[in-house]
Amino acid sequence: WLMAFVDRSCRPETEVWMFASWEGSEFDGQVDHQRQLRQDALILSLVRAIRTLGPAPESIHRDVLNQAAAKVSPDEHSLSSDNDDSPDLSGVSRKDYTAHLLNSNLILFGAIHSSTTQVLARNNLIKHVFDSGLVANWTFVFDIDNLPESATSRGLPVGLEWGELERQHLALVRSRTQIPRQDRTLAVLPNVAIFETGTRKPVAWVFVGLDGSLTTLHVEEEWRGKGLANMIAVKIWREKMETFWENEGESGGQQKKGRRLAHDYVISGNEASKRVSEKLGGRHYADTFWVRVDL
Structure with missing residues (x-):
C-alpha cells in the first residue's frame, strides 16, 4: 500500500x-x-x-x-x-x-x-x-530523549542571544541557499534564530519544515566552528516541535510516554551538515530524493 x-x-x-x-x-x-x-x-x-x-x-x-x-x-x-x-x-x-x-x-x-x-x-x-x-x-533520524550530552551541555557564546526570525529577515535566509524557499511558506514555519546582542543581526537560524523535518539550518561563516548548529537544532526540537511527537497513552494501566523522534535531510556533498547530524546522534535511515514526475 x-x-x-x-x-x-x-x-x-x-x-x-x-x-x-x-x-x-x-x-x-x-x-x-x-x-x-x-x-x-x-x-x-x-x-x-x-x-x-x-x-x-x-x-x-x-x-x-x-x-x-x-x-x-x-x-x-x-x-x-x-x-x-x-x-x-x-x-x-x-x-x-x-x-x-x-x-x-x-x-x-x-x-x-x-x-x-x-x-x-x-x-x-x-x-x-x-x-x-x-x-x-x-536522511537522519534523531531520538530527542537520548541526545549526546555534548550536544546539550553548551551555552551561547558571549555576545549572542536567542530569538526568532521575522519577515524582514527572510530575504537573508533565501540568499543563503540555492533551494528556492518562498517567503509565504517560511513566514508560517516555526523557527529559532541566534542574534548578535545589540545589533539584532541574525547569525544562525533553522526552521521546522512542512513535513516536520529540520530544514534551512544555516550558520553565518564567521560564526562557524562554535557549536551553534548543534545548539540551534536542540533548541528548536525542545521548544517548537511538540505538535509532531507521539501522544502519550496507557499501556497495562500505566501511562506510556510517547516517543520523540525528529529527522533531517542532508544533501549529498554537504559534509559539514552531515557531521552536525552525526554529532547530534543522528542515525542514517535512508537516502531520499526530490524528483520531478512527468504526468
Whole structure:
C-alpha cells in the first residue's frame, strides 16, 4: 500500500509527500518480480489519481511563477539569470532546482525513499532536470530523549542571544541557499534564530519544515566552528516541535510516554551538515530524493 499528500497549489515547492509500505523494511536493492508488479501498479495508480485531479490550480506563489516566465530562456521551460548558475555543495544550482517551474505536467515529489525512487524510475516517470542526475539526500533520524550530552551541555557564546526570525529577515535566509524557499511558506514555519546582542543581526537560524523535518539550518561563516548548529537544532526540537511527537497513552494501566523522534535531510556533498547530524546522534535511515514526475 501507499499514501500520499498532494498539494499542487504550492508550486514550485514540494507538491507530493508520500510513504509506501515497502519503505519500512530493509532495502538491499533486490525485489522479486511479483513484488515489483504490485509496486508498479500502486505507483501508476497514484499518478493516474493525481492526473484526474485536473490541471494544476493557480499557485499561491504566483508572483514567483510570473517572475520566472519573464526571464525564460529559448530552451524549453528553462530559466536563466545572472546569479542562478552558482552550484551548491552537491553541484546543483538555483536554476536546476527551478527547471520544472513552467511545465505544469511536471510535479515535484519530495523526500522519496530510494526504493520508491527505483519504482518511479523503472516506470519512466522521472523527468531528469539536473545535469548531474538524481541527487541523494542522507536522511537522519534523531531520538530527542537520548541526545549526546555534548550536544546539550553548551551555552551561547558571549555576545549572542536567542530569538526568532521575522519577515524582514527572510530575504537573508533565501540568499543563503540555492533551494528556492518562498517567503509565504517560511513566514508560517516555526523557527529559532541566534542574534548578535545589540545589533539584532541574525547569525544562525533553522526552521521546522512542512513535513516536520529540520530544514534551512544555516550558520553565518564567521560564526562557524562554535557549536551553534548543534545548539540551534536542540533548541528548536525542545521548544517548537511538540505538535509532531507521539501522544502519550496507557499501556497495562500505566501511562506510556510517547516517543520523540525528529529527522533531517542532508544533501549529498554537504559534509559539514552531515557531521552536525552525526554529532547530534543522528542515525542514517535512508537516502531520499526530490524528483520531478512527468504526468
